[in-house]
Amino acid sequence: MPEGPEVRLASDYINHICCNVIFSGQIVKSDVSKNPSITFAAPFYTITGQSRGKELLLTLKEADANNGNSEEMNHRVKKECDSRLEMRILFGFGMSGSFSVTDSDNIPKHSHLRFYAHNKSSMVLNFVDPRRFGTWRVTNNWSPNRGPDAAFExxxxxxxxxxxxxxxxxxxxxxxxxxxxxxxxxxxxxxxxxxxxxxxxxxxxxxxxxxxxxxxxxxxxxxxxxxxxxxxxxxxxxxxxxxxxxxxxxxxxxxxxxxxxxxxxxxxxxxxxxxxxxxxxxxxxxxxxxxxxxxxxxxxxxxxxxxxxxxxxxxxxxxxxxxxxxxxxxxxxxxxxxxxxxxxxxxxxxxxxxxxxxxxxxxxxxxxxxxxxxxxxxxxxxxxxxxxxxxxxxxxxxxxxxxxxxxx
DNA sequence: CGTCGATTCTTGCT
DNA sequence: AAGAATCGACG
CATH class of the missing domain: 1.10.8.50 (Helicase, Ruva Protein; domain 3)
Structure with a gap:
């Protein structure tokens, strides 16, 4: 049962593994999950994580395929400060949620949301949740009905x-x-x-x-x-x-x-x-x-x-x-x-x-x-x-x- | 309206 | 057994 420490470790894990990794393509949701499908317009993006209590917030940020700036994106970024596309997804782990990075040929059995790497072929970030009590939704903020993090706030x-x-x-x-x-x-x-x-x-x-x-x-x-x-x-x-x-x-x-x-x-x-x-x-x-x-x-x-x-x-x-x-x-x-x-x-x-x-x-x-x-x-x-x-x-x-x- | 209890979701492991 | 949302009853 993931509690504060497990969620924090998951966030650290994501930041560690996904550092310098460019993701692309569709974000794939399992058929059985009742959580919302995620559509992110940016063709390429990076992923970082934060945690607060039992919640984990993923930030997808538009990037270039080569980890630099694409011309099209560069144009926008220069024009209006930093207008890179950004999306945040807030996760609750329920009683069995976790993140794991795997090979695309070895998707975990209960992977319900998948982010595919672009520059590291066959790498996938999975939200795995056998018992499916976990949730996610697109939002920029922590749940308002939850308090500060005891360990870090x-x-x-x-x-x-x-x-x-x-x-x-x-x-x-x-x-x-x-x-x-x-x-x-x-x-x-x-x-x-x-x-x-x-x-x-x-x-x-x-x-x-x-x-x-x-x-x-x-x-x-x-x-x-x-x-x-x-x-x-x-x-x-x-x-x-x-x-x-x-x-x-x-x-x-x-x-x-x-x-x-x-x-x-x-x-x-x-x-x-x-x-x-x-x-x-x-x-x-x-x-x-x-x-x-x-x-x-x-x-x-x-x-x-x-x-x-x-x-x-x-x-x-x-x-x-x-x-x-x-x-x-x-x-x-x-x-x-x-x-x-x-x-x-x-x-x-x-x-x-x-x-x-x-x-x-x-x-x-x-x-x-x-x-x-x-x-x-x-x-x-x-x-x-x-x-x-x-x-x-x-x-x-x-x-x-x-x-x-x-x-x- | 605030509080309380019951119910629901779901599946893997004893 | 777990975490959390939701619903109805009650005062």
Whole structure:
């Protein structure tokens, strides 16, 4: 599942491979893809890429067949500054999108958009997407409903969050907020697990408490949400919003883990992940899909992987990050009835399009977990969320703890 | 209007 | 199982 780092690597890959390559001819779309056909008027063009979060923007720019300027183009360029034809295509990778450069005789099976090189015969840039959740469209801009890139626009990224902390979204569990691309563009399911695990934050902590220490501290002291806390310097992330939200642990991890992964995989990046790169990624993961971790399906239906911490265990050992004996840390302290339970609302449950009343009676009551449920959180100190909308009560089920390969 | 839940898309891998 | 758009219900 491509997340920020994979998209960035794809962009780097394109720029690396397509540097000095002239493309020409029709841009070919597969028959099965429902994405738009692309017609670019320039007979010859170059391709460059940029990434922002999970989006990749390709820029096609008119060029001469010899990488110089054609007479006709030269004429226009001189006349009006730079009027070379240009087109941008914005890609979303969905869950299986990637770019790969291949020989024209070896087009990947699920290549859905192809750019043919002109001066390097038989070279093709493919957008490959087996599961076809990927999208593309012609536009010059990033999607307006997606936020800045956490790794490469860190200031903007932090400010976007700090200035919207009062939004109701931040009443939700941090694990769910981390998937909201309006604020966390580039974060996906494996990154959220790694971020929260390394920050030592329980996944269902109210998001606002993670970013605004004043709110979380007030919770600690008393159930009354009255006084503004004065001692807000205990937690590692207890930083004044005004002064330095960029020092917040979760936010800096959003940046640093992505940069780490980009560095980790850049060396062996050849368009697709070879065995070694895949293995390295797997060993980089500390939480996601790890057999010693727990997982649950959250309120938005996504599986969150996390470390369950026994409340009786010395908290300092966690705060300092010395969590070596993982298997010992993981206690079976989840409520019993959470540990099983099948998916009750799959799409094929035979109730598609039906009213809720049809299915509610059938469902047997299960343990529900709200934000910062004291039964669930190791930190009952943070419980008693005053402003929590009672709405976020979805049945949380655990997934089978099957270890998958952490491919992308 | 804002929020929430359900549904849809799609296919490869257990 | 994944990411994201869309739709209807609800208050």
């Amino acid at each position: 860190y200031e903007l990224f932090c400010n976007n969050i700090a200035s919207h902390l009062n939004a109701s979204l931040f009443n939700k569990p941090i694990c769910e907020v981390l998937l909201d691309q309006k604020y966390f563009n580039g974060i996906g399911n494996y990154l959220r697990a790694e971020i929260l695990y390394r920050a030592g934050i329980p996944p269902f902590t109210m998001a606002r408490n993670v970013f605004d220490p004043s709110t979380s501290q007030s919770k600690n002291k008393s159930k009354k949400n009255n006084s503004k806390p004065k001692q807000e310097t205990k937690m590692s992330n207890a930083v004044k919003i005004e002064g330095g939200i960029e020092n917040n642990k979760v936010l800096s991890l959003c940046r640093d883990l992505q940069l780490e992964l980009i560095g980790l995989r850049a060396e062996s990046w050849h368009g697709s992940f070879d065995e070694e790169a895949t293995a390295r990624f797997g060993s980089w993961l500390q939480c996601y899909c790890k057999p010693e971790m727990k997982n649950l399906v959250d309120n938005i239906g996504r599986t969150i992987w996390f470390l369950v911490v026994c409340p009786l265990i010395d908290k300092k050992s966690r705060m300092t990050g010395s969590r070596k004996k993982k298997s010992d840390d993981v206690k079976e302290d989840l409520p019993k009835n959470q540990a099983k339970g099948k998916r009750g609302t799959d799409k094929k449950s035979g109730t598609k399009g039906k009213k809720k009343e049809d299915i509610t009676p059938i469902k047997k009551p299960r343990k529900r977990i709200k934000v910062e449920d004291p039964d669930f959180q190791e930190s009952s100190k943070n419980s008693e969320p005053k402003g929590i909308s009672k709405g976020s009560t979805r049945v949380l089920r655990s997934r089978k703890n099957s270890s998958k390969k952490g491919n992308t």
